[in-house]
Structure formats: C-alpha cells, structure tokens
Amino acid sequence: MTTKIKVENLNFFYGEHQVLKNINMNIEGNQVTSLIGPSGCGKTTFLRNINRMNDLIEEARAEGAIFLDNENILLDTVDVVQLRKKVGMVFQRPNPFPMSIFDNIAYGPRIHGIKDKHKLDNIVEHSLKSVGLWDEVKDRLKDSALRLSGGQQQRLCIGRVLAVEPEIVLMDEPCSALDPISTMRVEDLILDLKKDYTIIIVTHNMQQAARISDSTAFFLSGELIEFGPTLEMFHTPKDKRTEDYITGRFG
Secondary structure, X not given: OOXXXXXXXXXXXXXXXXXXXXXXXXXXXXXXXXXXXOOOOOHHHHHHHOOOHHHHOOOEXXXXXXXXXXXXXXXXXXXXXXXXXXXXXXXXXXXXXXXXHHHHHHHHHHHOOOOOHHHHHHHHHHHHHHOOOHHHHOOOOOXXXXXXXXXXXHHHHHHHHHOOOOOEEEEEOOOOOOOHHHHHHHHHHHHHHOXXXXXXXXXXXXXXXXXXXXXXXXXEOOEEEEEEEHHHHHHOOOOHHHHHHHOOOOO
C-alpha cells in the first residue's frame, strides 16, 4: 500500500475555537477510508481541510501539515484551483447545477480549458458510464439535471467530480438524503471507484462504514481517538470510547 495523504499535527480553529486537535494519520491510496463519530466531532471539518474548502470561512485557520504526494497542501503557495481539481468533493445533498445533464458533467472540463466538442462528448459519456448513469440518461442529455431522481442526481454529482480526473474523492455523507436502493447503488459505485481513486467518506451509518471502507477513523470532540483497518475497529477496538460509539452506547 502507498500512502496518498499524510496528516501531521493538524490543528484547526474557527477564531478562538479549536475544532481539530493534533490529528496524525496516513491515508492509503486506492482505498475507502470512513470517518465516523458523533455530530460536531470534527469529521467534516477534517474532510474540508483536504481540499481547502475551509478557506472560504472567515477566521478559519489550520496549523500543521497535510501532505498530498509529498506536497504540503496547507501552504499559502499552493494553487487551490489545481488542488480542487485533484481533490474532488461530493456533498451531503445532491447539488446538480440548474442546467442540462450534459452541461453539469462538462462544467469542470470547460473551466479547465477543454472546449473541443468531441472531447467533451467523450468525457461526458465516460463520466456517466463510470457512475452507472449513461444507459439511464443517454437519450436526454439536454434535459435539466433537476428532473433526475435524488439517487440519480447524487450519481450525477459524483460523475461531475470524476469529469476533471481527480485523484481523491471526498464524500460528506453522500447517502444521507437517499432511499435504501439509491444508497446501495452509491455504495456499489464507491467500491467500484476505489480501483482508480482514493475515497474518504464521512458517514453516520455504522453499517455503511463496515460495508464499504478498508480503514475507519473515529473522531470525538476534535480528536482522532482510533484509526485502523475497519474489521479490526469494529470487532476488536483498542479504545473503550470507540467500542461504546460503534455499539450505540452514545452518539
């Protein structure tokens, strides 16, 4: 296994309030890593540090380092636009743009300078096939993406991320707004995508973490309590707090 992301002594603050406390972890490439823990424990904040989304929040600041392919992405010299091309993000609720299915997928490639119609056609087809949507929408690519079902919209949003060829895909509770069948399809998709991408997912669903992730990190009150192979974490956790959370005693 190759380490894709190395987090060293990461602390994160909103103004005076410290949200993450001295986080250290190595995230392997081409694996699914789940982040679990009760609401407000720092999971999403941690996730948003990996593509610098927290930069958009006033008085937010990070200390420490996050190395992606040996480059500290927290440095001011980092090109954040290029970083977000490399590190895509899928949000909790499907958020297709109010435009056609085709234009949703082509949006990112166009921003990054691809104008050739033939190239865009190929990217759109490949991205939609990657998320299992092509056969469902190929005859209505000009239709508004807002007319798709919730599950289709979420897969479209994943396809939109894949269209710019990222290396890492961050997912913030991508199934929380979906029905069980759509959830299963997205989970199957995640398992399929990890051969080409490194995936980090925030989830409140313990069964989901157990089903799809290779490694799991348990956060509590801004601290990383335990991090390791998912099977070990769920069957023989080293920390009593991890066991209490996984078995539903709190959170």
